[in-house]
Amino acid sequence: MKRRGFICVLGRVASGFWPRRRTIVVAMAAIVLLPVEASDAGWLSDVFKSSSKQAKSPKQAKKHGKPSKHVASPKPATLAKRAASPKRHTVKLAALGPVDLSPAALKPVAPRCNPAKFRIVLDVGHTAVSEGAISARKVSEFVFNLRLAKRIEEKLKAEGFAETKLLLTEGKARRSLFKRVAAANNLPADLLLSIHHDSVPNKFLEDWEFEGKKSHFSDRFSGYSVFVSRSNPDFRTSLSFAELIAKEMKAQGLDYARQYSQAIMGRHQRPLLNKETGVYRYDELIVLRKTQMAAVLLEAGSIINRDEELKMSSPEHRDIISSGVTAAVKEFCEPRWGILGPL
Ligand SMILES: [Zn+2]
Numbered sequence: 001m002k003r004r005g006f007i008c009v010l011g012r013v014a015s016g017f018w019p020r021r022r023t024i025v026v027a028m029a030a031i032v033l034l035p036v037e038a039s040d041a042g043w044l045s046d047v048f049k050s051s052s053k054q055a056k057s058p059k060q061a062k063k064h065g066k067p068s069k070h071v072a073s074p075k076p077a078t079l080a081k082r083a084a085s086p087k088r089h090t091v092k093l094a095a096l097g098p099v100d101l102s103p104a105a106l107k108p109v110a111p112r113c114n115p116a117k118f119r120i121v122l123d124v125g126h127t128a129v130s131e132g133a134i135s136a137r138k139v140s141e142f143v144f145n146l147r148l149a150k151r152i153e154e155k156l157k158a159e160g161f162a163e164t165k166l167l168l169t170e171g172k173a174r175r176s177l178f179k180r181v182a183a184a185n186n187l188p189a190d191l192l193l194s195i196h197h198d199s200v201p202n203k204f205l206e207d208w209e210f211e212g213k214k215s216h217f218s219d220r221f222s223g224y225s226v227f228v229s230r231s232n233p234d235f236r237t238s239l240s241f242a243e244l245i246a247k248e249m250k251a252q253g254l255d256y257a258r259q260y261s262q263a264i265m266g267r268h269q270r271p272l273l274n275k276e277t278g279v280y281r282y283d284e285l286i287v288l289r290k291t292q293m294a295a296v297l298l299e300a301g302s303i304i305n306r307d308e309e310l311k312m313s314s315p316e317h318r319d320i321i322s323s324g325v326t327a328a329v330k331e332f333c334e335p336r337w338g339i340l341g342p343l
Pocket of ligand 1: 133197
């Protein structure tokens with residue numbers, strides 16, 4: 001089967017980025033030299049990862065040599081205050097309604113951040129010349145990614161996240177994936193969200209014709225999915241953000257893609273970290289494991305599924321997803337109480 005471009009590459013960062021604050025010459029030289037596993041399918045999962053041999057155990061959560069503000073332990077005063085406060089809290093869960101929880105079931109989550117200064121990078125998956133997956137109607141994934149990322153950017157800025165930036169890259173070489181990572185690291189960003197749309201391994205593809213032209217589809221799978229890498233230096237914060245995104249996707253009435261947890265996916269099967277909301281672990285993804293800030297990859301939906309492609313093409317659906325992402329970022333930045341364990 002014809003090999004289809006699904007390789008993330010980059011050439012340059014879109015203008016308007018924050019000024020570079022540091023140069024990581026040695027680190028990037030090492031990164032660029034890392035081997036990258038060959039891909040034989042036009043499908044995200046193959047392309048974003050490097051050799052699994054490169055995956056390392058989680059490092060201690062640090063941010064540029066300093067403990068991340070999102071993983072800081074609660075101060076003793078906070079702990080004492082909580083211990084002295086036996087009253088119960090009522091937390092309203094989107095899917096479950098009001099739930100009465102004891103203080104022991106609650107935990108303080110990340111400290112507040114200032115939305116006006118919070119640097120979230122929206123990484124537009126793939127490039128104009130290396131377009132990623134091809135939809136059932138032969139539209140490139142890059143087109144979907146860019147449209148959705150722009151809508152998310154608009155909504156975040158409307159909510160006061162003025163420093164939100166699109167990370168647009170160019171080029172064809174796979175090694176440019178590392179430049180994408182370098183761009184985010186050199187800003188430096190506080191949080192990275194990589195925007196993608198899903199397809200399937202080639203073995204699931206079926207033939208059809210759209211507007212007189214031969215194409216492929218698979219209506220077998222649908223839904224969003226959220227990925228984190230345990231190899232990210234701030235895995236805990238990455239997971240926290242991933243949980244918020246997935247929870248908000250579900251709250252918007254969306255279903256997650258179940259197939260990644262199934263054996264039928266073979267080497268593309270991934271550990272499912274939250275079976276309620278659809279957070280998966282994918283340690284080898286370069287954009288997640290080589291970024292120095294917390295990072296999450298969102299597969300917004302399947303564009304190889306004919307019905308879902310139509311949905312993903314609609315402004316209304318982009319609004320739904322964008323609203324979910326924006327709510328997740330707001331909650332991430334201004335947390336109140338979190339609930340221990342998976343939601
Ligand atoms: Zn992709």
